[in-house]
Amino acid sequence: xxLAPYFxxxxxxVTITPEQGSAFAKQVANDFNPLHDADSRRFCVPGDLLFAxxxxxxxxxxxxxxxxxxxxxxGVELVFxxxxxxxxxxxxxxxxxxxYLSISREGEVTQDMDLIxxxxxxxxxxxxxxxxxxxxxxMQKHQVMIHPDKPMVIYENMAFDFDRLDAEKLGLKxxxxxxxxxxxxxxxxxxxxxxxGERRIGSGYKTMVLSSLRPYEQSGVDKLxxxxxxxxxxxxx
Numbered sequence: 001x002x003l004a005p006y007f008x009x010x011x012x013x014v015t016i017t018p019e020q021g022s023a024f025a026k027q028v029a030n031d032f033n034p035l036h037d038a039d040s041r042r043f044c045v046p047g048d049l050l051f052a053x054x055x056x057x058x059x060x061x062x063x064x065x066x067x068x069x070x071x072x073x074x075g076v077e078l079v080f081x082x083x084x085x086x087x088x089x090x091x092x093x094x095x096x097x098x099x100y101l102s103i104s105r106e107g108e109v110t111q112d113m114d115l116i117x118x119x120x121x122x123x124x125x126x127x128x129x130x131x132x133x134x135x136x137x138x139m140q141k142h143q144v145m146i147h148p149d150k151p152m153v154i155y156e157n158m159a160f161d162f163d164r165l166d167a168e169k170l171g172l173k174x175x176x177x178x179x180x181x182x183x184x185x186x187x188x189x190x191x192x193x194x195x196x197g198e199r200r201i202g203s204g205y206k207t208m209v210l211s212s213l214r215p216y217e218q219s220g221v222d223k224l225x226x227x228x229x230x231x232x233x234x235x236x237x
Contacts, residue, residue: 002117003056006049013095014053014078021045028052028121029128032231033153045072047155048124050092050101058083060116062107065159070100110165118170119194126172126192127158127206132225134190135210138179139221144186144213148220152211156187160194160204167196175203179210186210 006024007016018038025036025046036046047068054066057080069091072078077095092101110116131153139145146152175191187209194202 001056001113003049003052007053009080012080012082014080015076016045016049016072016078018043018074021049024049024052025128026232026235029124030232031128032228032235033131034151034227034231035153037231043074045076048127051158052120052124053080054092054101054103055116055120056113058103058105059109059111060119060165061105061109062165063159063161064103064105065157067102067157068100068155069102070098071154072100076100107162108165115165115167115170118167122170122172123160123204126174130188130190130206130208132228134174134177135188136221136225138177138188139210139216142179142181142186143216144179144181144210145216145221146210146224147212147214148223150212151224154209154211156207156209158204158206160202162194162202164201167201169197171195171197175205181213184211184213186213 006020007014021043022036022038025031025033029046029048031046031048034040035042035044037043050072051066078100079093079095081090083090088106089102089104091099092103093099135153173193173195175193177188177190180187180189187207189205189207191205192203193200194204
């Protein structure tokens with residue numbers, strides 16, 4: 001499995017070290033969110049890695065939604081429950097029963113790992129482009145920004161709906177994006193189409209919460225982008 005370097009499993013217990021979570025974010029998702037740095041005090045496992053593991057573990061259903069209810073930090077042991085095709089909703093919890101991810105699914109199910117990996121890689125690559133390509137124009141439009149020194153962008157949920165579960169050249173295309181303001185918090189929704197070559201075969205969306213919003217300052221946004229690009233360049237070299 002292509003995800004093997006990024007987790008350990010002992011039967012139904014899954015653990016992800018900060019180094020593994022950080023490597024997935026940078027190597028697979030091209031995501032340099034500081035929350036995924038292995039040495040960060042606030043380290044959390046990338047939501048896209050949890051998403052990818054669940055598809056590899058349980059298969060790809062025609063319609064699925066993933067609600068992120070907690071941040072998986074260092075040392076958390078996750079229980080991946082055994083599920084059958086008839087079970088349409090379940091949670092990923094730790095040993096103490098705290099839920100971190102709620103999953104619902106319906107429709108046809110495929111265990112075709114080539115298709116699952118193709119969709120996962122397409123989605124994760126798409127998801128990793130959220131900053132700066134999508135978030136910065138939204139912040140500029142609404143004249144707000146996240147904290148330049150302590151940026152907090154938290155995955156909230158994602159969902160998708162396939163018209164059919166077969167594709168030869170699967171990819172994702174960006175749709176409309178929106179930012180809804182709620183005081184000092186903002187909810188971003190990013191829509192996408194699932195395509196097979198040029199043919200649309202489904203759709204989906206991703207939402208994220210922006211915390212500690214403040215008035216937009218171009219110098220602060222430039223600082224965010226510079227730090228992000230510096231982290232990316234340092235990793236690649």
